[in-house]
Amino acid sequence: MFLIDGLVHSGSNLPLVDRHVLASGDKPSGRIMKMVAEYLEHALQFERLAAAEKDSKLKSDFEKQAKAYRKLAGERAKQLGLPEPPNAE
Secondary structure: OEEEOOEEEOOOOOOOEEHHHHHHOOOOHHHHHHHHHHHHHHHHHHHHHHHHOOOHHHHHHHHHHHHHHHHHHHHHHHHOOOOOOOOOO
């Protein structure tokens, strides 16, 4: 295991876990759920940018970034056995 920005990483595909959660013995679900929500919030921000953008290339780039964040949220939820978020293709 090693630290990345204060988070513990096991070196596998498992999600990053706050080291304080590990030290307390609590389940890490709160922090991980926050990560799912953060991915969705980033997706929404890029969707808003795309909706307001006039330049078609930049609009497309924003849409791709939003889709990538939604995909990350879906993958994280799947790892946790949670329902897939909307539009997490």
